[in-house]
Amino acid sequence: MTADDSYGRLDDDDYPAYTMGRAAEMLGTTQGFLRDIGEARLIAPLRSEGGHRRYSRYQLRIAARARELVDQSTPTEAACRIIVLEDQLEEAQRINAEYRRAAEAADPPTAA
Secondary structure: OHHHHHHHHHHHHHHHOOHHHHOOOOOOHHHHHHHHHHOOOOOOOOOOOOOOOOOHHHHHHHHHHHHHHHHHOOOOHHHHHHHHHHHHHHHHHHHHHHHHHHHHOOOOOOOO
16 A cells, blocks of 8 residues: 555545544543443444454444534433434435436426
């Protein structure tokens, strides 16, 4: 891998670029919080060759949402469930919109 290939990964939201310590620092939370949401299976950080957790920007956004809910006094397990349900709703709405567009394209409205 060349240096140019490595720099290209910095734009990849799924590239596990952040250590647990750095991720916790960026989120203003503790490493324990990251472990908790990992144990709740909200996020599954990749492991380095040495076994250390590595987080992507996408995972950090999810963790930030969890922290926001926990800061509003939502229990961690409930916050994780809320985020999963929000994600499922968003996906269902996206699929519904695709079906709607496909149906409209197949049967355009007639002029009155």
